[in-house]
Every structure is written in structure tokens, then in C-alpha cells.
Amino acid sequence: MNTIYILWLRQLKRYVRSKPRMVASLGQPLLFLLGLGFGFGPVFAKAGQGNYIQFLAPGVIAMTILFTSIFSGIELIFDRQFGFLKEMLVAPVPRILLMIGRTLGGATTAMMQGLIVLAISVIAGFRPAVAALPAGLLYMALIAILFTALGTAIASVLSDFQGFQFVMNFLVMPVFFLSGALFPLSNVPSVLGALAAIDPLSYGVDGLRLALTGVTHFGGTLDLAVLSIVAVIFMVVGGRLFNRIQL
Amino acid sequence: MIRVDNLIKTYGEIHAVRDISFHVAQGGIFAFLGPNGAGKTTTIKMLTTLLRPTSGKVEIDGLDPATHQHEVRKRFGIVFQDASLDEELTAFENMDLHGALYGVPKKLRNDRIDMLLKLFELAERRNHPVKQFSGGMKRRLEIARSLLHTPKIIFLDEPTLGLDPQTRNQLWAHVRKLNEEERVTVFLTTHYMEEADRVAHRIAIIDHGQIVAQGTSAELKRQTGAETLEQAFLALTGSSIREEAADATAGMRNMAKMFRGSR
Numbered sequence: 001m002n003t004i005y006i007l008w009l010r011q012l013k014r015y016v017r018s019k020p021r022m023v024a025s026l027g028q029p030l031l032f033l034l035g036l037g038f039g040f041g042p043v044f045a046k047a048g049q050g051n052y053i054q055f056l057a058p059g060v061i062a063m064t065i066l067f068t069s070i071f072s073g074i075e076l077i078f079d080r081q082f083g084f085l086k087e088m089l090v091a092p093v094p095r096i097l098l099m100i101g102r103t104l105g106g107a108t109t110a111m112m113q114g115l116i117v118l119a120i121s122v123i124a125g126f127r128p129a130v131a132a133l134p135a136g137l138l139y140m141a142l143i144a145i146l147f148t149a150l151g152t153a154i155a156s157v158l159s160d161f162q163g164f165q166f167v168m169n170f171l172v173m174p175v176f177f178l179s180g181a182l183f184p185l186s187n188v189p190s191v192l193g194a195l196a197a198i199d200p201l202s203y204g205v206d207g208l209r210l211a212l213t214g215v216t217h218f219g220g221t222l223d224l225a226v227l228s229i230v231a232v233i234f235m236v237v238g239g240r241l242f243n244r245i246q247l
Numbered sequence: 248m249i250r251v252d253n254l255i256k257t258y259g260e261i262h263a264v265r266d267i268s269f270h271v272a273q274g275g276i277f278a279f280l281g282p283n284g285a286g287k288t289t290t291i292k293m294l295t296t297l298l299r300p301t302s303g304k305v306e307i308d309g310l311d312p313a314t315h316q317h318e319v320r321k322r323f324g325i326v327f328q329d330a331s332l333d334e335e336l337t338a339f340e341n342m343d344l345h346g347a348l349y350g351v352p353k354k355l356r357n358d359r360i361d362m363l364l365k366l367f368e369l370a371e372r373r374n375h376p377v378k379q380f381s382g383g384m385k386r387r388l389e390i391a392r393s394l395l396h397t398p399k400i401i402f403l404d405e406p407t408l409g410l411d412p413q414t415r416n417q418l419w420a421h422v423r424k425l426n427e428e429e430r431v432t433v434f435l436t437t438h439y440m441e442e443a444d445r446v447a448h449r450i451a452i453i454d455h456g457q458i459v460a461q462g463t464s465a466e467l468k469r470q471t472g473a474e475t476l477e478q479a480f481l482a483l484t485g486s487s488i489r490e491e492a493a494d495a496t497a498g499m500r501n502m503a504k505m506f507r508g509s510r
Binding site for chain 2: 003010013084087090
């Protein structure tokens with residue numbers, strides 16, 4: 001437990017001390033929230049879909065957690081390039097504990113970032129159901145763990161940052177845009193609906209939307225089940241790949 | 248303390264280490280010298296459990312690293328060729344994290360951190376982020392950190408690379424003191440022959456993955472008829488310039504993959 005705790009704490013310290021990173025990672029969510037929220041708001045209302053900020057905020061919170069989580073996982077490449085990974089791998093502890101500690105630390109920082117965006121969303125006019133916040137936190141934690149583990153798995157097979165842009169363009173952005181974060185999944189073409197159904201973030205966005213606004217597409221049980229199962233799968237895969245790292 | 252018999256490491260058809268054998272006595276300072284890409288770092292990686300040998304036998308304090316990985320890891324400290332500190336953390340936090348990973352109890356950990364930071368003249372920078380440290384300070388911190396869990400052996404992979412003469416001198420003085428006062432066995436690699444000559448009790452020279460000579464500095468000089476260790480080294484390894492990949496092990500691994508892929 002001490003190994004997990006010390007690596008969790010390390011991730012938190014790195015996050016809190018990196019103010020520019022914290023501020024910079026809020027840029028994109030703010031742009032989506034304010035730009036899209038206020039820009040498309042009237043069109044969304046005219047189409048009879050209600051308040052767009054109310055619809056969009058859970059999606060933008062999920063997006064923030066997605067980006068921060070993936071980056072936290074990918075940070076393993078920094079550890080490899082700047083040498084700290086060697087210090088971890090030569091320690092007399094099972095590698096799986098190292099992986100769990102890093103993942104939980106990365107997931108915690110992603111949740112903190114998500115909570116900051118939630119607060120900004122409230123200032124922008126979003127009105128969440130306060131009583132449902134614990135459920136919201138649960139969905140945020142699941143999204144964060146799932147994608148930090150995925151980031152760690154990816155970083156375990158990448159030796160440098162050259163592949164990072166590929167990951168962003170061909171994995172992270174499609175995962176985000178297909179998740180229903182920006183538009184309702186109820187009336188989309190069947191191909192888009194099918195792609196959304198195999199995107200784990202869709203269930204995260206849907207669960208978060210259910211918790212914070214009471215609206216759902218897949219249903220809370222399915223959201224929880226898919227997120228939990230995929231999170232476990234990614235943790236196992238990430239753990240195995242991390243275990244195989246050679247220096 | 249360290250026994251290596253017929254150790255071999257191959258990557259496909261590439262032979263990184265070819266059948267090497269040597270022995271380091273407890274409390275000894277052993278210098279493992281060789282040109283770039285000779286197999287020094289690959290050997291250290293095998294001795295420190297980071298790489299599995301293809302064949303051969305390694306014993307660290309009587310234990311096989313392949314079967315007693317964690318027990319072996321508790322017995323040595325290592326200073327890698329490249330930096331391995333978390334630069335966002337302070338000197339104390341880097342040490343504390345190391346101590347926690349090695350299971351050193353909190354109270355003992357704090358006492359030893361204070362003692363080692365004093366010993367390596369870093370006590371005043373205890374709470375400063377490592378990113379503000381000079382190269383020499385980082386090196387001293389890495390050595391201090393490697394000693395936190397009271398290892399019996401310390402591996403130093405080119406610890407003075409890129410340091411000024413004053414810092415190098417001070418660093419070796421610390422290493423000698425540790426060896427004399429705490430009987431820590433030292434296994435080191437360096438490209439500075441005069442340092443090896445001054446510090447090491449025994450020396451092995453590796454080239455193209457094979458040990459070409461081993462003995463005391465005086466024995467190597469006598470064997471080659473050289474006046475200095477550097478001349479002896481050149482006589483044994485030749486004077487052609489060797490190139491080494493930024494990460495030699497990864498480079499060899501990739502070359503081996505290319506070999507396999509081209510078939």
C-alpha cells in the first residue's frame with residue numbers, strides 16, 4: 001500500500017506544482033463550453049432540445065477528464081526519457097503496484113481538473129442536481145481511471161513522444177467526438193450510433209449527464225457496467241504492458 | 248560479493264556480451280572499463296535485474312538475480328549513466344520516495360536522509376526542487392539516494408560523466424570513504440582512466456562484448472608494457488573510434504528486430 005500511496009502522492013505533487021500545465025489544460029474545455037455553449041445555444045433551443053449549456057457541461061467535464069487522464073498516463077514517456085522510470089523499475093516492489101499508484105495518481109489529478117471545469121460550468125450557467133454529486137464523482141472517477149490506464153498502456157509501448165500526436169489524432173479526438181459529448185445520440189445516423197456504442201467515453205458522458213442533469217441515453221446500469229468492465233480491462237492490459245517494459 | 252560466470256547476452260544475431268566471467272570481492276572497488284558500445288551498460292543491466300541474460304550465471308551476494316529479483320534489488324544501490332531523479336520534486340522528496348519504495352521505515356528514513364544529505368553536502372538544499380540543481384549536485388544526490396537503503400553493493404555507471412574536475416574529485420573522495428568506512432562494494436564504469444587507476448582495486452577491460460584483460464592497474468600496465476592505464480587500455484582495445492547509440496540496449500534490441508523482420 002505504501003508503494004501505491006507514495007506514487008499517488010508523487011503524481012499529485014507534480015500536478016499541483018505545474019501551474020502552467022493546470023491553466024493550459026483548462027483552455028480547451030473553456031473554449032468548448034463558452035464558444036460552443038453560447039454559440040450553438042440558440043440553435044439547440046430552437047430545435048426543441050432545451051438549454052445547450054445544461055446538455056454540454058457534462059460532456060465538457062468528461063472531455064477534460066479524458067484529456068488529462070490520457071496525458072497523465074502518457075507522462076510515463078517523460079519518466080522514461082528523463083530517467084525516473086529506471087529508479088522505479090529497479091525498486092524491490094512488484095511492478096503492478098507501481099502501475100496502480102501512477103494510475104490512481106493520474107486519475108486523481110484528472111478528477112481535480114474535472115471538478116474545476118464543473119465549477120466554471122456553474123459560473124457559466126450550468127445547474128447540476130446537487131444531490132446527485134456523489135454519483136457524478138463516481139462516474140468521473142471511472143472515466144479517469146479507465147483513460148489513465150489506457151494512457152499508461154499506450155505509453156508502455158511508446159519509447160518517445162513521436163507517437164503522441166498519432167494517439168491524439170486517431171484515438172483521443174475520435175473517442176471524444178463520437179461520445180455524444182457535443183450532441184445528443186438519440187437521432188444520429190446508425191453508423192455514428194454504432195461507433196458511439198463501442199466508445200467507452202459515451203457511457204462516461206451519459207453517466208455523468210444522468211448524475212448531474214437526470215438525462216440518459218443508455219441508462220445508468222449499462223453506463224456503470226461498461227465503464228467498470230472496461231476500466232478493469234484497461235488496468236489489466238496496462239499492468240501487463242507496464243510489466244513488460246524493458247530499458 | 249558479485250560472481251559472473253560465462254555470461255552471454257544476445258539480441259537475435261547480435262552478441263552484446265560474449266561469455267564473460269569475473270568476480271568482485273566484498274569491500275572491493277571494481278572498475279569495468281571499455282570503449283563505447285563494448286557491453287558495459289548491458290552487463291550492469293543484467294547484474295541489476297533490468298535485463299535477463301541469454302545464458303550464464305550471475306550471483307549477487309550469493310543470490311541469483313533471475314530467481315531472487317526483489318532480494319537482490321534490496322542489496323544494491325545504483326547510479327545510472329543518465330539522470331534518474333524526478334526534477335519536479337525536492338532533494339528530500341526524491342530521497343523519501345526512494346526510501347518508501349525500498350521499505351525503509353519512516354523514522355529511520357528521515358534520519359538517514361538527513362545524514363546522507365549532510366554527508367554529500369546537500370543539507371542546505373534539502374527542500375529545493377532538483378531542477379534548480381547543478382549537474383554535480385544531481386550526481387551527489389543520486390549517490391546519496393542509492394545509499395539510503397544501506398545496500399551492500401553500489402553500481403556506478405559513469406558517475407562523473409560531464410562533471411568538472413573539482414566535483415569529480417569530491418565525488419570519488421565520497422565513494423572511497425564509503426568503501427573504507429562502510430565496506431560498501433563498488434562496481435563502477437568510467438571513461439576517465441586516471442580515475443579508475445586512482446580508485447579501483449581491480450579492473451576488467453571489456454571490448455566487443457568480451458573481457459580482454461583483468462587484474463590490478465599495475466598488472467594491466469605490466470601485461471601491456473604501458474606506463475599509464477590509458478596506454479594499457481588503448482593497447483588492449485585499439486585506437487579506432489567507436490560509436491554508440493543514445494541508448495545502446497534499445498538500439499541493439501531494435502536492430503535484432505530488424506534482422507528478424509527482414510527474413
